[in-house]
Amino acid sequence: MRFALIRLAGEDIDVWQPLTRSQFEVLIADATRRIKACLLDTLDRSGLQMSEIDTVVRTGGSAQIPCFIEMLGRIFGPQKVVLSDVFSGVTAGLAISAHV
Numbered sequence: 001m002r003f004a005l006i007r008l009a010g011e012d013i014d015v016w017q018p019l020t021r022s023q024f025e026v027l028i029a030d031a032t033r034r035i036k037a038c039l040l041d042t043l044d045r046s047g048l049q050m051s052e053i054d055t056v057v058r059t060g061g062s063a064q065i066p067c068f069i070e071m072l073g074r075i076f077g078p079q080k081v082v083l084s085d086v087f088s089g090v091t092a093g094l095a096i097s098a099h100v
Contacts, residue, residue, distance in 0.1 A: 025067050036071055056081045059089030 003018040025032070043050075056076045062068060063086060072081045085092065 058083045059085050
């Protein structure tokens with residue numbers, strides 16, 4: 001069984017906790033449902049048809065979470081979902097927004 005080791009360390013604490021992918025997905029299940037609902041609501045409000053969306057760009061750390069990748073693939077089709085600037089795309093967008 002594969003797992004990640006989560007460590008919380010500080011002056012008076014040092015806790016190590018193994019966490020499997022399935023345990024992680026259970027922990028984020030509510031957030032995943034809310035993200036999907038928000039995404040579908042945004043699509044609905046945009047007035048766009050799925051055929052009008054050419055590319056869905058994944059960026060940021062959570063764009064690496066397999067259940068999110070799979071969700072985007074189910075909604076848009078995996079061929080439309082691309083990865084770009086995983087760790088700099090969000091900060092670049094914030095910098096552009098701050099400049100404006």
